Amino acid sequence: IDSNYLFALTSRAFAFNTQRNYKSAIRDFSKAITLSPKDPRLYNGRAHALTSTKQLKLAIADYNKIIELNPSDSWAYFYRGVLRRNESDKLGACLDLKKAYGLGIERAQRFLKKCD
Numbered sequence: 001i002d003s004n005y006l007f008a009l010t011s012r013a014f015a016f017n018t019q020r021n022y023k024s025a026i027r028d029f030s031k032a033i034t035l036s037p038k039d040p041r042l043y044n045g046r047a048h049a050l051t052s053t054k055q056l057k058l059a060i061a062d063y064n065k066i067i068e069l070n071p072s073d074s075w076a077y078f079y080r081g082v083l084r085r086n087e088s089d090k091l092g093a094c095l096d097l098k099k100a101y102g103l104g105i106e107r108a109q110r111f112l113k114k115c116d
Helices: 003-018 023-036 040-052 056-069 076-085 090-101 110-115
Strands: none
Touching: 003 023, 003 040, 023 040, 023 090, 040 056, 040 076, 056 076, 076 090, 090 110
């Protein structure tokens, strides 16, 4: 792996996200993931772009991978919980939001009211 190429590809992918050019961001993050499949930041960036383009099931899959790679990633649980709620998976959403809250994400508490 040419680390300079990976760095440039990743930088461009994050720039595309910032510019709201999500199709290009998804393309570059996907290429970067093939080069560095154990980097949760890449899945996180792609999940953001997928969410922004309403590809929620694919975004959830990326959050699953982030959690697989880093089980203490509180924000991955939070965002997966929010997406699961939007996909009508109340049980999954509540479990994720409770986990996120337990890991220190205070924002999760307002979503937990809907879990009772």
